[in-house]
Amino acid sequence: MTESDDIFTARGSVLIAGAIIDGSTVDIAIDETGTIAGIGEGAREAIDVDIIIDGSERLAVPGLVNTHTHAAMSLLRGYADDMLLQDWLSQKIWPLEAHLSGDDVYWGTKLACLEMIKSGTVAFNDMYFFMDRAAEAVDEMGIRATLAYGFIDLSIPEKREAEIKATESLARHIQSLDNPRIRTAVGPHSVYTVSLEGLRWCAEFAKEQGIGIHVHLAETEKEVVDCVAQTGKRPAALLDECGCLTPRTVAAHCCWLDEAECRLLAERGVSASHNPASNMKLAVNRAMPYHWLKQAGANVCLGTDGCSSNNNLDMFEEMKFAALLQKFAWNSPTLLPAGEAVTMATAAGARALGTGPGTLTVGAPADIVLVDARAVCNTPLYHADSNLVYACNGDAVMTVLCQGRVLMHERTVPGEEEILEGAAAAARSLVGRARQAS
Ligand SMILES: O=c1[nH]cnc2c1ncn2[C@@H]1O[C@H](CO)[C@@H](O)[C@H]1O
Ligand SMILES: [Zn+2]
Numbered sequence: 001m002t003e004s005d006d007i008f009t010a011r012g013s014v015l016i017a018g019a020i021i022d023g024s025t026v027d028i029a030i031d032e033t034g035t036i037a038g039i040g041e042g043a044r045e046a047i048d049v050d051i052i053i054d055g056s057e058r059l060a061v062p063g064l065v066n067t068h069t070h071a072a073m074s075l076l077r078g079y080a081d082d083m084l085l086q087d088w089l090s091q092k093i094w095p096l097e098a099h100l101s102g103d104d105v106y107w108g109t110k111l112a113c114l115e116m117i118k119s120g121t122v123a124f125n126d127m128y129f130f131m132d133r134a135a136e137a138v139d140e141m142g143i144r145a146t147l148a149y150g151f152i153d154l155s156i157p158e159k160r161e162a163e164i165k166a167t168e169s170l171a172r173h174i175q176s177l178d179n180p181r182i183r184t185a186v187g188p189h190s191v192y193t194v195s196l197e198g199l200r201w202c203a204e205f206a207k208e209q210g211i212g213i214h215v216h217l218a219e220t221e222k223e224v225v226d227c228v229a230q231t232g233k234r235p236a237a238l239l240d241e242c243g244c245l246t247p248r249t250v251a252a253h254c255c256w257l258d259e260a261e262c263r264l265l266a267e268r269g270v271s272a273s274h275n276p277a278s279n280m281k282l283a284v285n286r287a288m289p290y291h292w293l294k295q296a297g298a299n300v301c302l303g304t305d306g307c308s309s310n311n312n313l314d315m316f317e318e319m320k321f322a323a324l325l326q327k328f329a330w331n332s333p334t335l336l337p338a339g340e341a342v343t344m345a346t347a348a349g350a351r352a353l354g355t356g357p358g359t360l361t362v363g364a365p366a367d368i369v370l371v372d373a374r375a376v377c378n379t380p381l382y383h384a385d386s387n388l389v390y391a392c393n394g395d396a397v398m399t400v401l402c403q404g405r406v407l408m409h410e411r412t413v414p415g416e417e418e419i420l421e422g423a424a425a426a427a428r429s430l431v432g433r434a435r436q437a438s
Pocket of ligand 2: 069070216305
């Protein structure tokens with residue numbers, strides 16, 4: 001057994017020796033339950049050390065939280081680019097997704113988890129199909145996820161019944177797994193794909209089950225204009241009327257919110273997930289009004305969206321896109337400084353998903369990322385937040401722990417080769433099946 005195998009399979013308490021936090025070199029102690037038991041002075045004494053990880057020349061940061069993904073769309077990376085959102089979905093993505101299988105979702109989610117771990121993400125909020133197979137992948141990979149079945153009824157009653165059954169069955173399945181890292185949420189896709197009855201059912205079910213809601217909101221101007229024309233209400237007001245805006249709701253995009261909607265989201269305790277790369281790529285033509293959301297006191301977190309509108313799951317890049325897009329779009333170089341971008345990707349994301357404080361503090365789950373302080377992107381290192389947001393990408397991540405378990409060490413993730421092969425084969429087979437059918 002090599003040393004790295006030891007680290008991946010060993011169970012027990014962990015000491016990260018001599019990592020850098022806020023410019024100081026400290027030890028981090030993690031107990032057998034995967035909780036941070038001590039940081040700095042006296043940390044070593046807080047546990048009987050089973051496993052030691054050398055943290056020297058490593059910046060310790062909280063694990064990143066990706067609050068809006070369609071993980072298995074990793075199989076569609078580069079399949080259709082440079083298109084208008086509506087055309088992209090209706091002409092390319094949905095026709096291909098019609099041929100998706102559970103195996104595709106399993107391999108696509110494995111690939112996505114691999115990519116997330118390699119770029120320092122420990123938890124994600126996913127909306128897609130065949131989510132029991134996504135859960136299998138997440139379970140094997142050791143990270144956290146909130147999994148929602150993408151509820152799309154297109155106002156067809158029979159379809160609604162099928163979506164209700166799928167949502168209920170996923171909730172039962174996730175419960176039966178009894179894995180504290182994996183949770184479920186209800187996933188009404190958007191106001192333009194789900195009927196009012198569907199939205200109301202989603203809200204009721206979420207309330208009854210005590211689970212979250214994951215929805216796309218105000219992504220395009222067309223969504224807002226159509227919604228007002230059809231219902232007399234803007235999308236956020238419509239979701240609110242149906243009961244979908246709750247403290248456990250994550251609303252993705254939020255580009256075309258007006259000021260009153262920003263206040264509404266804040267009042268309801270909704271988390272707004274900023275997805276800057278996807279928004280720029282699909283040219284939705286307006287950046288999330290971060291300043292209004294912030295002023296209103298809303299929880300603003302960060303997400304990559306799916307791999308075919310990004311085209312990766314690197315939350316370091318996403319932090320930079322967020323900080324740059326906000327400055328550019330709202331003509332303010334002081335908007336969304338580096339420290340806030342890091343908070344969006346960590347504490348705000350953890351709050352959105354309820355996975356802990358998202359900080360490196362005693363009592364928090366040991367979701368810890370060690371970044372190479374000697375990498376080119378960290379030289380020189382005046383302010384860690386600045387380097388992390390503006391200079392680094394996920395390649396600088398060396399070691400990742402989730403709930404105290406080592407998922408990557410010195411850039412090795414167990415099983416990487418098999419995942420790459422399995423995912424590539426699944427992508428080939430999916431596209432092949434779609435071609436044959438057309
Ligand atoms: O940016 C987006 N806007 C709207 N829908 C999207 C976006 N990205 C992916 N999907 C679609 O949402 C469904 C997941 O349940 C999938 O059909 C996926 O292709
Ligand atoms: Zn999306």
